[in-house]
Amino acid sequence: MTMDPYEALGVKKTATDAEIKKAYRKIAKESHPDLNPDDKEAEARFKAASAAYDLLKDPEQRARFDRGEIDAQGQERPERQFYRDFAGAEGNPYQAGRGFEGFGGIDPEDIFADILRQRAQGGAHGFGGGFGDEYGRDFGGARTTFKARGPDMRYSMEVPFMDVVKGATTRITLPTGGTLDVKIPEGTKDGQTIRLRGKGGPGIGGGPAGDAYVTIGVKPHPRFRREGDDILITLPISIDEAVLGGKVEAPTIDGPVKVTIPKGANSGQMLRLRGRGVKNRRTGKRGDQKIELRIVMPPKIDEELESFMKEWRKKHAYNPRKGMKT
Numbered sequence: 195m196t197m198d199p200y201e202a203l204g205v206k207k208t209a210t211d212a213e214i215k216k217a218y219r220k221i222a223k224e225s226h227p228d229l230n231p232d233d234k235e236a237e238a239r240f241k242a243a244s245a246a247y248d249l250l251k252d253p254e255q256r257a258r259f260d261r262g263e264i265d266a267q268g269q270e271r272p273e274r275q276f277y278r279d280f281a282g283a284e285g286n287p288y289q290a291g292r293g294f295e296g297f298g299g300i301d302p303e304d305i306f307a308d309i310l311r312q313r314a315q316g317g318a319h320g321f322g323g324g325f326g327d328e329y330g331r332d333f334g335g336a337r338t339t340f341k342a343r344g345p346d347m348r349y350s351m352e353v354p355f356m357d358v359v360k361g362a363t364t365r366i367t368l369p370t371g372g373t374l375d376v377k378i379p380e381g382t383k384d385g386q387t388i389r390l391r392g393k394g395g396p397g398i399g400g401g402p403a404g405d406a407y408v409t410i411g412v413k414p415h416p417r418f419r420r421e422g423d424d425i426l427i428t429l430p431i432s433i434d435e436a437v438l439g440g441k442v443e444a445p446t447i448d449g450p451v452k453v454t455i456p457k458g459a460n461s462g463q464m465l466r467l468r469g470r471g472v473k474n475r476r477t478g479k480r481g482d483q484k485i486e487l488r489i490v491m492p493p494k495i496d497e498e499l500e501s502f503m504k505e506w507r508k509k510h511a512y513n514p515r516k517g518m519k520t
Contacts, residue, residue, distance in 0.1 A: 197242055197266065198266060199245070199246030199250050199259070199266050200246070200250075202239075202242040202246035203218055203246050203247065204221075205217050211251070211253075214247065214250050214251065215247070215251070217243075218243055218244075218246070218247035221239060221240065221243040222428075223428070223488075224236075225240040225243070226428050227416050228430050229428065229430055229490060237416075240416075241414055241416075245266075245267070245414055246266075248268075248411070248414060249267075252385040254385065255268060268350060268352065268411040269350055269352075269411075340398070340399050341397065341398065341399040341400055341401035342399060342401045343397055343398075343401050343402050343403075344394055344396045344397040344398065344402065344403040344404035345394060345395040345404045346395070346404040346405050346407060347393075347394040347395055347404065347405075348406075348407045348408075348409070349368070349406065349407070349408050349409070350408070350410075351364070351366050351408060352411040352412070353378060353410060353412065353413065354412075354413050354415075355412055355414065355415035355418060355420075358378055358383070358384070358410065358412050359380070359420070359425075359447050359472050360380055360447065361378060361380030361381075361382075362378050363377045363378065364376055364378060366408060374390065374393055374406060374408070376388060376390065380473050381423070381472050381474060382410055384410065384412040384420075385410070385411070386410050387407050387410070388407070388408045388409075389405055390405060390408065393406035394406045417445055418445075418447065420472065422481060423471050423472045423479075423480065424472070424481040424482050424484055425447055425470065425471045425472065425481070425482075425483040425484070426483075426484045427483070427485055427486070428485075428486045429444050429465075429485045429486065429488065430488050430489075430490040431455055431459065431488070431489055431490065432489075432490065432492070433489060433491065433492070435459070436458070436459045436460070436487075436489045437458065439455050439456050439457035439458075439459065440454075441453065441454055441455070444467075444485055446470045446483050447470070447471075447483075448470065451467065451470075453467070453485060455487070459487050459489075461488050462487070463486070463487045464484055464485065464486055464487075465484070466482050466484055466485070467482060468482050470483035471483055
């Protein structure tokens with residue numbers, strides 16, 4: 195997505211979280227692909243709004259986008275990624291302003307204090323003589339060897355909606371050309387960071403490797419939406435199904451199921467399928483699936499339907515807007 199997320203939702207950069215959520219819901223209801231079959235423009239609006247909402251609903255991601263650290267897709271901007279992974283990485287011995295921090299994270303004053311202590315004890319003769327210290331370092335003339343932990347590396351990746359809902363293993367290609375296999379636990383949330391121990395930068399002098407941190411971005415799904423551990427869908431129903439009720443098929447993250455539409459159903463009415471949502475990693479319990487009904491008119495009003503409704507209105511007319519104030 196190249197469009198600015200604020201433009202995609204039609205809000206200002208100063209919009210509150212509530213205003214952003216309201217704008218997204220409005221677009222989702224008006225432009226959902228299920229309600230606008232074969233309408234590519236509506237589908238594009240829905241996808242753009244979904245991606246924009248996924249980015250802006252997370253305060254940290256929104257702040258990083260506003261600062262220009264990530265793009266509209268939540269990806270690190272190349273120049274910032276390089277700087278963050280190298281100059282800002284934990285354990286980097288060349289980080290600006292850190293002086294002797296390359297000595298395995300040990301304060302340089304400790305090193306020279308140790309040198310003076312050994313000299314006082316007769317363990318070394320001046321700075322030119324070779325000797326070791328309690329940290330396993332060997333000082334001899336101008337030669338110094340030491341061990342240091344490698345830098346931590348940070349990456350971001352976008353994964354399909356179903357991969358985070360059901361769990362999966364995916365592969366990320368690194369800037370160096372190498373790859374990392376990332377196990378995504380079931381129920382992972384958008385913006386969550388996964389730690390891969392020992393998969394960061396190599397250690398110095400035989401020291402341990404750093405860790406890799408992978409921030410997960412979730413691609414919007416054409417039907418499913420997620421709120422916490424609940425899954426939400428909008429289910430189109432016909433006029434006769436709304437009036438007469440009946441059983442219809444509805445998609446879930448586990449596959450299609452039959453649901454009962456009550457007689458006299460209205461647009462906006464919610465049905466609930468318990469235990470059909472996302473598994474909570476902490477409790478092990480699954481959320482629910484919520485189904486919002488939406489009455490969809492037939493593609494064409496034929497004479498038979500028009501004639502029937504005219505006769506029906508003569509005897510049964512009602513005002514659904516009664517009581518509304520102007």
